[in-house]
Amino acid sequence: MSVQDQAASSAGPLTTESGAPVADNQNSETAGVGGPVLLQDQLLIEKLAHFNREQIPERIVHARGAGAYGTFTVTADVTKYTRAKFLSEIGKETEVFARFSTVAGSLGAADAVRDPRGFALKFYTEEGNYDLVGNNTPVFFIRDAIKFPDFIHTQKRDPYTGSQEADNVFDFWGLSPESTHQVTWLFGDRGIPASYRHMDGFGSHTFQWTNADGEVFWVKYHFKTDQGIKCLTQAEADKLAGEDPDSHQRDLRESIERGDFPSWTVGVQIMPAAEAADYRFNPFDLTKVWPHADYPVQEIGKFQLNRNPQNIFAEVEQSIFSPAHFVPGIGPSPDKMLQGRLFGYGDAHRYRVGINADQLPVNRPHAVEANNYNRDGFMYDGRHGAAKNYEPNSFGGPAQTGRPLWQPLEVSGYTTEGKTPLHAEDNDFVQAGNLYRLMSEDEKERLVSNLAGAMSGVSRQDILDRAINNFRQADEDFGKRLEAAVQALRG
Numbered sequence: 001m002s003v004q005d006q007a008a009s010s011a012g013p014l015t016t017e018s019g020a021p022v023a024d025n026q027n028s029e030t031a032g033v034g035g036p037v038l039l040q041d042q043l044l045i046e047k048l049a050h051f052n053r054e055q056i057p058e059r060i061v062h063a064r065g066a067g068a069y070g071t072f073t074v075t076a077d078v079t080k081y082t083r084a085k086f087l088s089e090i091g092k093e094t095e096v097f098a099r100f101s102t103v104a105g106s107l108g109a110a111d112a113v114r115d116p117r118g119f120a121l122k123f124y125t126e127e128g129n130y131d132l133v134g135n136n137t138p139v140f141f142i143r144d145a146i147k148f149p150d151f152i153h154t155q156k157r158d159p160y161t162g163s164q165e166a167d168n169v170f171d172f173w174g175l176s177p178e179s180t181h182q183v184t185w186l187f188g189d190r191g192i193p194a195s196y197r198h199m200d201g202f203g204s205h206t207f208q209w210t211n212a213d214g215e216v217f218w219v220k221y222h223f224k225t226d227q228g229i230k231c232l233t234q235a236e237a238d239k240l241a242g243e244d245p246d247s248h249q250r251d252l253r254e255s256i257e258r259g260d261f262p263s264w265t266v267g268v269q270i271m272p273a274a275e276a277a278d279y280r281f282n283p284f285d286l287t288k289v290w291p292h293a294d295y296p297v298q299e300i301g302k303f304q305l306n307r308n309p310q311n312i313f314a315e316v317e318q319s320i321f322s323p324a325h326f327v328p329g330i331g332p333s334p335d336k337m338l339q340g341r342l343f344g345y346g347d348a349h350r351y352r353v354g355i356n357a358d359q360l361p362v363n364r365p366h367a368v369e370a371n372n373y374n375r376d377g378f379m380y381d382g383r384h385g386a387a388k389n390y391e392p393n394s395f396g397g398p399a400q401t402g403r404p405l406w407q408p409l410e411v412s413g414y415t416t417e418g419k420t421p422l423h424a425e426d427n428d429f430v431q432a433g434n435l436y437r438l439m440s441e442d443e444k445e446r447l448v449s450n451l452a453g454a455m456s457g458v459s460r461q462d463i464l465d466r467a468i469n470n471f472r473q474a475d476e477d478f479g480k481r482l483e484a485a486v487q488a489l490r491g
Ligand code: HEM
Pocket: 058, 059, 060, 061, 062, 065, 099, 100, 101, 117, 118, 119, 120, 133, 134, 135, 140, 144, 145, 146, 148, 202, 203, 204, 205, 319, 320, 321, 337, 338, 340, 341, 344, 345, 348, 349, 352
């Protein structure tokens, strides 16, 4: 079709942003034939200026990800544990949006890398959106949000070299012994999922559930992949990352396109509130799992992803998930990491997408209207029309319910820094050692080889010694083998 013919195409004429028909989208307007370009060419100016502003800040972590919509269905009666309405009836369905991601890489990085995977879920419930912003790992590297920026700096590019540096990564881990459990997990067989469909997810933190009588339970979420776990070896991942940097993103989209809808079985571990104080370790410590022997995983539902977003920028890049998005019957625990995250995400959204990010189609509640007195700001959609913008008012505006979403936490004592209640097994190494000892001989071999490979890039002996010492404290054999493997690689 010639350029002239496009004006007659069925889509109608090409227009400027203000709707005026465009005569020529191929040539700038010039002063005479072959002369300089004119300032009056508003189409040219509009196109160049819009293009310059196409990008928004990428997520400071989890920049690279893929999303899909689907449905969550309740499969068990949990009403004695939570009054959340979307969990109130077997068979009840709720729309969900999921975004899976890697953590350290920037937007253009490859998918097949050794890195935790983000596992973020948004449930569009009739009581507002509930976000569960988890990972594919049940634990995390640190237990206090105050260490998060430092930790992430070591995962990102060094200020001098501009690359991720093994020195920084293992220096921080070596000096943060609480990371030993998660690092053992990350360098083991599950450290590089084959795709987003073939991994489990975890809420990781402990959350509060409250039933209709106000009774409190502590819960941990588990999302078991129905596709089965599939992972890549380091060599397979290195090859795939080079050949198909978009491997995870493509896999998710294509499986949904061909009707092969991925699904996960949702389970929870439930601890009655009274058991927390005397549990053998702090049940709000994100570096530890609750052994299933103590608190078995009970199935409560399933979710399936069955619809691809149509516009990645609008629906995935601009999607926002916040651990602070709770609904009645679900709330936070005193986990220090979670408490930090309750602030961090909304703040990131206001910076990255803007003050009205919650109004975008992917982010706003779908099963209920957001109804409050926040107004205006960049990109405000004017949804409130002429309604009064203050509360209380005598004009029938929305009013507070008087009923908090979750139960208050009992606290005592003075404000302190760095103190958490002591439990008998508040130890950084026990669970890392248990994980190592659970592995088969082959798994141990691969774990040691993966870790040694990564550590061989460390330039300083003291950093290496400290890092290896953490694994030795988890298990003597682990430390010994790692030391030998690193020495062999460094010659
Ligand atoms: C993304 C902060 C720990 C899972 C983010 C973002 C920030 C952040 C600022 C980007 C948000 C955005 O721009 O939309 C923090 C802080 C943490 C922390 C301060 C520690 C205190 C964790 C933990 C998990 C996690 C422990 C999982 C258990 C995620 C996921 C995303 C994310 C899945 C991507 C969400 C999406 O797909 O949009 N985090 N994070 N983070 N974080 Fe964290």
